[in-house]
Amino acid sequence: MSNRKQVAQLAGVSEATVSRVMNGIGPIKESTRQKVLDAAKQLDYYPNDVARRFAKKQSGNIGVVLPFVPKVNLFSTFYFSEILSGIGEMLHESEYDLLLLFRDADGPKDYSRWFKTGKVDGLIILGSSDSQEERNALLQLADHHVPFCLVNQRYDEEKLSYVDGEHVSGSREMTAYLIQQGCRRIAFLNGPLAYSNSRDRLLGYRQALEEHGIEWNDQYLFYGNYSRKSGAQQAELILKLLPKLDAVYAANDRMAIGVMQTLKQAGIRPGHDLLVAGYDNSDASSVSDPPLTTVHVPFHLMGREAAKYLLRQFGCKEQPEIIQLKLDTKLIIRASTTKN
16 A cells, blocks of 8 residues: 655655645645645555544544434434435535434533544534523533534524424414314324424414414313324323314324324224324325325435535634524325315
C-alpha cells in the first residue's frame, strides 16, 4: 500500500503539504494541489480517515438519539424506520456516517456528553418529550452552540431547531372528513400529551368539531401510548359507548389497528358498523382489514431535512442557525371509513 511519503516524493513536495492538500487545510497553490492529487491518484493513495478527521477536529459522525425501550424492536416501527431511512439517504450523499445512540427513557438527559467525548459533530434527536429535565438538557446544548435538530417534537416557546409535520391541519382535515361522512359522535384515541404531536392532533380534532358546530364531549376522549396493544385495550372502553358512536379516530395507525382488532372480536365490522381512522400512513395501514383511512406524514422527508440542516452547519464559524420547519400532511381515504 502506498503512503504519504511516497506521494510527497512523486509530487516533489513535503509530507506536510500532502497532508494539507488531502485534508483541505490552509491555502495551497492550485498547481501544487493538482500535483499532489495527480500523484495520489497514480499511487492509488487514500488518506487515513481517522487521521484526516482528527486534523479537522471532527468525528465524521452524526448521532441519532433513540429511546431505548426493552423488548421493543424500534427498527420494525414504521415511524423510526422511515425517519432513519431519510437520514441515512441524506448522509449517504455526504462524507458523514450515522451513529445510533440509545438513551434510557428514565435515565439522565445529558446530550452534551456525546459532543464532549468527540463522538459526534451533530445530533438528531428522536422521541424527546416535554419534561423540565428534557428541556434543560436541550437548552444546555443550545447554550453550547452545537448543531442539533429535533424531529417530530417542538418546544414552541424555545428557540430550538426542529423538523415536524403539520399535525394540527392534518388532524383537523381527518376529523372534518369524518363529519362530512355523517359522523357527529367521534371518539378520539390520542397519544401521551408529553409529545407536541399529540397535542397538535388533539387541537386539530377540537378545531374541526368547533368549526362544524359539534359540542365537545369528554367521554369521547381516550389515551393510549401509540402501541397496537394500547389501542386494543382502549377499544374495550370505547365499546361501552356503543351504539352512541359513529366513528373512532386514533392518533396513529398502530392504535387504530388495535381498535379494529378488538371491534372485530366483539362482532363489530370496522368501516361498516363503525368508521375507524388512523394517522401516519404506515405500511400496515394499506394492508389492514379493512384498509385504514389515515393521514400521510412525510417521516422519510423529515429525516432528510434534519440531516440536511446539520450538514449545512458543519464548517460554519458562526453559531448554528435555527430551523423550525413543518412539512405538509395528506389525507388518505380507504375502506375503513367509506361505508356510505
